[in-house]
Amino acid sequence: MANDLEHEDVVETAVFGAENNLIVTGSRDALIQVWSLSEQGTLLDVLEGVGAPASLLVRGGALVASASQQSSSFKVWDLTCTQRPRASAPFLDRTGLTAVSHNGSYIYFPKIGDKNKVTIWDVAEGEEQDSLDTSNEVKCLEVAEQAQLLFTGLVSGIVLVFPLNSRQDVMCIPPPEARKAINCMSLSKNEDRLAIAYDNIVLVLDISPGDPCPVIDGPTYTFYTQLPETIACVAVLTDYRVVYGMTNGDLFLYECANSKVFPLEAHRSRVTCVEVSHQEQLAVSGSEEALLCLWELEACKWKFKMSYTVRDLPHHIHSGSWL
Structure with a gap:
């Protein structure tokens, strides 16, 4: 096969599927991965192992069992149930300033290329849903999940408070001293x-x-x-x-x-x-x-x-x- 199956850590064990069109690998990072040989090494699934480096994989028909020398338990999977995972959209934050709301459904971060705005990222859709204009560079973010409020701390020292269910009633907390960055x-x-x-x-x-x-x-x-x-x-x-x-x-x-x-x-x-x-x-x-x-x-x-x-x-x- 022309393509290599790239792993993050050393591969300890591997086994072919029943029709030789799949290969299952276990590596030191405790991941069990299922690859399609008929699709040039496409990663079809990542299986949850026993929490320790996989040292043995055994196949019987469509079933594959995994065991580790560092664990007293083992797991068995049915390879006919493996599905190709949906490709995740890249998360564009590069600032390290993030806040999360709606139990992880939305992420907030300074807009790429314009830190005077806050991007609202829809995790399920994998895309920007909206943005908030703060008119000043954002230094820090906090979300009050129960109160449904987004707090944005700015370089100007002001804190703007955005209700998550409204864009109209924005509150402002002034700084104790003029132009004091948060x-x-x-x-x-x-x-x-x-x-x-x-x-x-x-x-x-x-x-x-x-x-x-x-x-x-x-x-x-x-x-x-x-x-x-x-x-x-x-x-x-x-x-x-x-x-x-x-x-x-x-x-x-x-x-x-x-x-x-x-x-x-x-x-x-x-x-x-x-x-x-x-x-x-x-x-x-x-x-x-x-x-x-x-x-x-x-x-x-x-x-x-x-x-x-x-x-x-x-x-x-x-x-x-x-x-």
Whole structure:
């Protein structure tokens, strides 16, 4: 055959289909792939294995069984049920700024070639559905899924709030200082608090139900970090506590109600992400030295640390989320 069957990792095992028109391969990345030999090596299907590198494939008629030396279970598939997967349309975001709504049905990101607009990407259709004009470069995005709001933080320091079910009632949150660019934003897990972080200022606002759209009040609290380094990421809790990471690796927990700040053990480099758990008891922080820290917020102590390397080269952790 003229074409090679390209794999992402080493192929450990392979078996032909019943009529010799298919070949099934298992590789070290734990993927089981079905290829059509009659269609010049077209990938027909990717099967979910046992979560470990496939070390053995056995065929009996139209059935194929897969096993791994690293797993106590095996799986069996009927090759007559394999279908060619629908080709996914390329997702055009190149900025790293994205937000998701409608349980993953729509993705929002700065428009390619015009960061003064936000593209609304329809995942099912694989194409741009619409765009929003922000009249200024977008720095960060957040979606309140329950309230159906899209928050766009701009270089001008303004936050524009777009109702996802309307294009008419756009709200505007002004900056604390003129022409102060926004660094990052965060919504609490209950979507009732919004934190907006600038270089050394954090605003905390309240979000409450309203008609025809939710009401945004505040800022209820405003605090200054009084540090030479700038804020790199932020997370806000329903009880007005704020976790924020700095460009030099410092990490802090601030209690707005008591005006108290608690330093958390610092990373050695820029803090790139902070996420709070659904119960708001834990937080995870990531940094450029590829280190993740899990924090117990009540005690202000870390519980676990995790770091990783790929081929002996450190990789940065840019974002994270709780599932």
